[in-house]
Amino acid sequence: MTVIGSSGTPRSSAQTESRDIALEARDLGHAYGGREVLAGVDFQVRRGTFACLVGPSGVGKTTLLRCLSGLQSSTSGSVYVGGDIVNAPMPGVALVFQDYSRSLMPWSSVLHNVMLPLRANGISKQIARAKATRALALVGLDDVAGQMYPWQLSGGMQQRVAIARALAYEPSLLLMDEPFASVDAYTRADLEDLMLTLQRELALTVVLVTHDIDEAVYLSDQVIALNGRPAQVADIVEVPLGSARDQVTTKSTAEFAELRARVHGLVRGSRGKSS
Amino acid sequence: MKRSTLRWPATVALELWLPVLLLALWWFLSARSKSVYFPPLSSILTSFAHDWLNPAGLAKNLLPSLELLGLGFGLAVAGGVIIGVVLGMVPRLEDATRPLLEILRAIPGVALLPIFIVLFGIDVQMKVYLIAFGAFWPVLLNTIDGVRGIEPLLNEVSRVFRFSRVRRLFSIVVPGASPQIFAGARTALAISLIILVVSETVGANGGIGYFLLNAQRSFAINSMWGAIVALGILGYVLNIAFRVIERYALRWHRLQQARLESQP
Structure with missing residues (x-):
């Protein structure tokens, strides 16, 4: 069972905001046996935006995504999709798995x-x-x-x-678990651009998990950087790169490099809301 | 997989050369036989044509057997798949019943003939149940394995997209287990044929088993050998029919396996 966060956030504030917030994790924690993998994870994803959860391998990203999708119930805290608490897979939430070959029916x-x-x-x-x-x-x-x-x-x-x-x-929330980790670099760039285009054209809300910082910055309106053991949100970085992005030009701007360096620092462990 | 790339006349030739050669040998070596028990093939074939190759013969000697086989085998497959799916989807139930299943499956089906006679009499019912019992186990055990071996990610897919239980059953569980179900059914078919013949030696007045025993008891040695030929042909034809259905139903699996083999 999920438990409402001990922080005691008033419900009313969540309900007034819920129109714009597609997904919210509130003080989310998860432990396997006695081993904590997630602790006090808090973030919100606005409707119609592209958010990336980025963190090093083994930080608990997949566990987090499973909790967000309702495939797994968290041991503490809660997840809201469109203002509704998540206890099981929700209607209108789609998930793209990393392992495409095993997730399709042969x-x-x-x-x-x-x-x-x-x-x-x-x-x-x-x-x-x-x-x-x-x-x-x-x-x-x-x-x-x-x-x-x-x-x-x-x-x-x-x-x-x-x-x-x-x-x-026709999902109101599209979750993606390292979707491009198993394809070659060229295909990966193509699929990233495809997702950017689709997200803009269809006004999708996408939450994508990746360990690739470049990918996270390139795709996101908002990068949610995870680090630590148990994993926490190090910081949430807004990415004001506009909607028209390009693998070569966007990635060679100074702004991109700066964001990239900042996320890199966060993921590597210099925690804190400094910036 | 190589064989399927050959043209069909070549395939037929490849399958038939040995039987044809053996039949020719049998024909010539037995031609002058004076032994009562090993009559010339020519006279066996004459009896075979007389006993089997006419509507009356088929109706009396083959149809009752086909009926028993169809009912028994059908019951075994239906029961094996249904119970196997349940046990495969509820691992705890399977763990709890496994020892019992292992004991029951170890009993040769034909050994239960006396007990089934006591329980169900000597009529069609007993024979169908006996065939079904013997043929049930390979279907059951293969179905359990097949269901348990289904890609776990597909179950996650079905949960994310909120499939109902019934939808999951028919869109993921059964197709996912179908290669193993077919493998089990193929074994079950061979077992069905064996039990069929044995069961027809009791309380029957038609069918291959009855005909065979009757021929032997009345010293109609040519007819007895003819019945063996008929049994061989029946088994072969059934196997081909099974293969045709399997090839169609598991087309995806066959093609996928071929692809995996061609890409090391």
């Missing part, structure tokens, strides 16, 4: 993989097919790819299928 065509969550939520076959086809088109996959089995596609294409499956679900 016995179904690409199209059916994308349709399945819609069908499982009571959407008619016809409408599900139309939505799935549109979602596949958004990630650059045509009807031919739709008829193939997922494992007949390259890794990057498979992750596109997983993204399409999440998009077709």
Whole structure:
């Protein structure tokens, strides 16, 4: 069971803000047995923004994301999605896993993989097919790819299928767990740009977990830097790089370098709200 | 996988050369046989044609067997899959029943014939249950393994996207376990055939097992050998039918395996 945070934050303030806040973690903690991996994690993600949770490997990012998605209940504190407390996977929350090859059903065509969550939520076959086809088109996959089995596609294409499956679900919150960690550098850059474009065009709220600081700064409106054992939020860094970003020019600006250095410092352990 | 790349006449030739060679040997070596127990193949085939290759013969000697086989095997597969899915999805229940299952499966199905006669009489019901009992175990155990071996991430996917239990069952659990279910069913089919023949030696007035025993008892040695030929053909045809269904249902699995093998 989740427990309301000991900090005693008044509920009323959360309710007035909940219109703009898509996701909130309040004093979130998690322990496996006696070993604490998360402690007092607090942050908010505004609706329609791109936030990255960044931290070194093994800091508990995946545990945090599992708590946010409702796949796992936290041992203390709470998570709110659109103002509702999360105890189990919530409607309208989609998750893209790191391991695309294992998260897609090998016995179904690409199209059916994308349709399945819609069908499982009571959407008619016809409408599900139309939505799935549109979602596949958004990630650059045509009807031919739709008829193939997922494992007949390259890794990057498979992750596109997983993204399409999440998009077709029309999520109010899209969670992504190291989604580009298993693809090569070129594919990774392509998929990052794809996600940026989709997030802007569809006004998605995206929360992406990564250990890659460049990726976090490049994608985010807001970087939530984690460090420590148990992991805590070191600081939350606003990224005012605008909406038009480019792998080469954005990453070579002084502003980008400065943000990158700042997040790097936070993740490496110089904790505190200094800046 | 190599074989499927050959054209079908080549495949047929590859499968048939040895049986054809052995039949030819049998034909010529037995041609002058005077032994009562090992008659010439030519006379065996004459009896075979007389006993089996006509509507009346098929209706009396084959149809009852097919009926028993269909019911028994069908019951075994249905029961094995349903119970196997339940036990596979509730590991604790499986742990609690495993020792019992291991003991029951170790009993050869045909050894239960006397008990099943006491329990169910000697009619169709007894035979169907006996076949179903013997064929049930490989389906059950393979289904349990298949369900337990399903990619855990797919269960997470089904939770995130809020699948109902029924949806999860039919969209993830059953298709995920289907390669193992088919492997179990294939073994079950072979077992069904064995138990079928044994069960028909009791209280039957038709079917292959009855025909075989009757031929032996009435010293119709040619017919007895003919029945063996018929059994061999039946087993072969059933296996082919099974393979056709499996190839269609597990197309994805076959192609995926082939791909994995071609990419070291």
